[in-house]
Amino acid sequence: MAFELETIHSSLNWGLIEKFVLKSGQLFLKKLSRNDTSWATPSGSNQSGFYVPKEIRQSGFFPSLEPRNGEPHIHEAKCPAxxxxxxxxxxxxxIRLFTKKPSECHYTRIPKKLFKDLNPASWLLCGTLLDAMDEAHHWFMVIDSQSAEAELLEARLDVSADFHFGLFNPTALSSTTKARTEVAIELEAEIDAALRSGSIDGLLRKYSKLPSPQHLSSQARAIYLTSMGYEDLDPWMIERPGDAVMRISRDIEFALYREHELRLRAVEVAAILGSHHSTASAAVHGFRSLDALFLSASQQRKSRGGKSFESHLTCLLDVGEVNFEPQAILGQRRPDFVMPDARAVGANDRTDFYAAAILSAKTTLRERWKQITHERFNCSIFLATVDDRISAETLDELREAEIILVVPESMKEDKTESLYRRDANVISFRAFFDDELAIKRPTLVREGGLLLARKPRPKKRVRRPQER
Known part of the structure; x- marks a missing residue:
């Protein structure tokens, strides 16, 4: 069965996705929650399908529901796919809706094997067919969150950190569609003029340097603070500091980075292709240069994400007046934040377990979190992340290693993602500051920070994903 599942998911590639996107009138994308996939496990429920959000059900994307004969409390519609x-x-x-439980609308009688053993936060992509395939007017694909296709899907659709579901125009996913933004139009004209005049080297020099991570982080924070009406990134005054960091890092700063990256990489590609006398020559002889260029771009993008997350956590601790030492050397390890400092953590004869703490930061966990478990310290170890794709097995390993996971508030509170919500070893950033620092470890926070921690913070209305 494991081989069969591997074969099914490995058969999915971007070419297959794009083939069906081009046949579609509209697309529906949904981040699969635990409730959407748990039915496919041996101990799963009898639900046998995924939830259809009310907004999608009422949008006209799926057929209209009608009361079932003799059972008016059940509304359903056939939807071959x-x-x-x-x-x-x-x-x-x-599609079946139980009107006594209006939130329980399921799309059912679907391939169980596609929903089995998926990584958390995987994707369901669906399209309405322009030309029906026999009875089917819809198609569905399941995209595992750890796949290259998921990464490309998220980049193409510019999926935000708090995205759960939505409808899209197929042109957003098609590689044949040009992004006609103001930046893209201006850049096309610049590159075209440089190629005609032979001054592409000058354009390369103009865009050869991306802004520093510190500059982008500072700019992203300023945009967020202005939009939310905050003076600074104060973890004691911001109701949901984890959500704030996630939005700044994964949405605002990444958008800024991609704009600068587009200029740099587009000019580099134009320089490589423009140095050949024909398209065929560029494809054959420029392949190695293009391959190296895109590998470098991918590595730089991933490296930037980690630095961004650390930068915003540093700001939270600084503004919150938390005593810490960054990148302190502890034996063979260098945690991101040691509180209050390396000397305190290294005092092995210390009897007060709450006199120090270690906080590491990983935007995505994968296997790299195990780097911090090789040595034992006489204090708690916290691991902050904005990764919503952590498996049950990894959560068990973290608990066994006595590492407390810190996640954004929306991830911890998400009722559909019981992996985090019900795990006592997973806490929110809000709980980290209020409980783990201000209450359990007040010596790690300077007096001004403690005074703010004990003041009631102003409440801000939290916008739901569909309102954004």
Whole structure:
């Protein structure tokens, strides 16, 4: 069965996705929650399908529901669909709503094997077919969150950190569609003029340097603070500091970075292709240069994400007047933040377990979190992340290693993602500052910070994803 699942998911590639996107009138994307996939496990419920959000159900994307004969409290509609990954046409598929529980609307009678053993926060992509395939007017694909296709999907659709579901125009995912933004139009004209005049080297020099991570982080924070009406990134006054850091790092700063990256990489590609006398020559002889260029771009993008997250955490601790030493050397390790300093953590004869703490930061966990477990310290170890793709196995390993996971408030509170919500070893940034620092470890916070911690903070209305 494991081999079968691996074969099914490995059969998915971007070419297959784009083939069906081009056949579609509209796209529906949903981040799969635990409730959407748990039914496919041996101990799963009888739900047998994924939830259809009310907004999507009422949008006209799916057929209208009608009361079932003799059972008016059940509304349903047949919705045959094609599943390219398994080459199945499911004519018996349907949407079912229990009106006594209006939130329970399921799309059911679907390929169970596609929903089994998925990583958390995987994707369901669906399209309405312009030309029906027999009875089917819809198609569905399941995209594992750890796949290259998921990364490309998120980049193409510019998916925000708090995205749960939405409808899209197929042109947003098609590689044949040009992004006609103001920046893109201006850049096209610049590159075209430079190629005609032979001054592409000058344009390369103009865009050869990306802004420093510190500059981008500072700019992103300023945009966020202005939009929210905050004076600074104060963890004691901001109601949801974890959500704030996630939005600044994963949405605002990444958007700024991509704008600068577009200029640099587009000019570099133009310089490589423009040095050849024909398209064929550029494709053959420029391949190695292009391959190296895109590898470098991918590595730089991932490196930037980690630095961005650390930068905003540093700001939270600084403004919150928390005593810490960054990148302190502890044996063979260099944690991101040691509180209050390395000397305090290294005092092995200390009897007060709450006199120090270690905070590490990882935007995504994968296996790299194990780097911080090789040595034992006489204090708590916290691991901050904005990763919503952590498996149950990894959470068990973190608990066994006595590492407390710190996640944004929206992730901890998400009722559909019980992996975090029900795990006592997973806490929110709000709980980290209020409980773990201000209450349990007040010596780690300077007097001014403690005074702010004990003041009631102004409440801000939290906008839901569909309102954004």
């Amino acid at each position: 094609f599943w390219p990954q398994t080459s199945e046409l499911r004519a018996e598929s349907l």
